[in-house]
Amino acid sequence: MRQKxxxxxxxxxxxxxxxxxxxxxxxxxxxxQLDPTLDEVNDVKTAVSEAVTNAIVxxxxxxxxxxxxxxxxxGDQTVEILVKDNGVGIEDVDRAREPLYTTGNEERSGMGxxxxxxxxxxxxxxxxxxxxxxxVLSKQIARRVGLPV
Amino acid sequence: MAVICTGEGRxxxxxxTGEVDHHHARTIMTEMEQxxxxxxxxxxxxxxxxxxxxxxxxxAVLLRAYRRASEIGxxxxxxxxxxxxxxxxKTAGLExxxxxxxxxxxxxxxxxxxxxxxxxxx
Numbered sequence: 174m175r176q177k178x179x180x181x182x183x184x185x186x187x188x189x190x191x192x193x194x195x196x197x198x199x200x201x202x203x204x205x206q207l208d209p210t211l212d213e214v215n216d217v218k219t220a221v222s223e224a225v226t227n228a229i230v231x232x233x234x235x236x237x238x239x240x241x242x243x244x245x246x247x248g249d250q251t252v253e254i255l256v257k258d259n260g261v262g263i264e265d266v267d268r269a270r271e272p273l274y275t276t277g278n279e280e281r282s283g284m285g286x287x288x289x290x291x292x293x294x295x296x297x298x299x300x301x302x303x304x305x306x307x308x309v310l311s312k313q314i315a316r317r318v319g320l321p322v
Numbered sequence: 323m324a325v326i327c328t329g330e331g332r333x334x335x336x337x338x339t340g341e342v343d344h345h346h347a348r349t350i351m352t353e354m355e356q357x358x359x360x361x362x363x364x365x366x367x368x369x370x371x372x373x374x375x376x377x378x379x380x381x382a383v384l385l386r387a388y389r390r391a392s393e394i395g396x397x398x399x400x401x402x403x404x405x406x407x408x409x410x411x412k413t414a415g416l417e418x419x420x421x422x423x424x425x426x427x428x429x430x431x432x433x434x435x436x437x438x439x440x441x442x443x444x
Contacts, residue, residue: 190345215406222377226344282381
């Protein structure tokens with residue numbers, strides 16, 4: 174049975190590139206409740222930055238749209254991060270997840286999904302052309318010795 | 323974010339500070355290319371010791387610098403690479419193209435990771 178989250182934050186922001194820093198910092202602050210290591214925080218920040226930047230660059234190429242960031246914590250120390258847009262969607266998700274594949278501009282390297290997959294435990298992508306994309310990132314934060322269970 | 327360029331002889335040092343993400347990448351690329359175009363160095367040193375965060379946009383920035391340096395036959399050395407940035411950069415295998423040194427430089431190099439020479443060096 175699916176666990177219920179022990180904590181949850183949902184926020185919505187415009188697809189302005191200035192919000193990339195805001196989104197990853199918010200995720201880092203939220204995951205800090207689990208007393209993560211610096212490496213674990215950096216992994217989460219980097220993966221969130223990739224997912225949000227993908228939405229900003231690809232979902233709304235000619236206009237501004239809304240991006241939802243949902244952060245959840247579960248009892249087993251797992252953090253789940255959902256990044257959702259209502260943009261143009263991805264025609265071929267498998268191809269989009271291939272290393273070095275990009276349809277973005279020159280500031281993108283095509284390594285976004287590869288980094289998400291390397292830095293997080295699990296990456297799920299669901300997309301419908303014309304309706305939008307949802308990326309769900311999960312990572313279990315190691316329980317630190319000496320902390321109450 | 324700031325890009326500060328200093329040159330001595332035919333060596334151009336570009337100090338990048340702050341966050342290297344999609345929001346800042348174009349500015350960094352433009353300022354770096356202008357400096358390289360003006361100095362036409364034999365060696366380009368990218369000092370990342372002031373970088374506080376990097377995502378895959380940093381890969382694009384470094385590849386752009388590498389291509390521009392290749393056009394003029396300059397070698398590329400990347401110094402002061404913070405751990406977080408290094409983890410991103412090695413995902414793309416950039417150590418096969420250019421020389422990397424960690425934040426602690428030669429005193430604590432990452433064995434086997436930062437001893438590669440750039441292919442364009444002459």
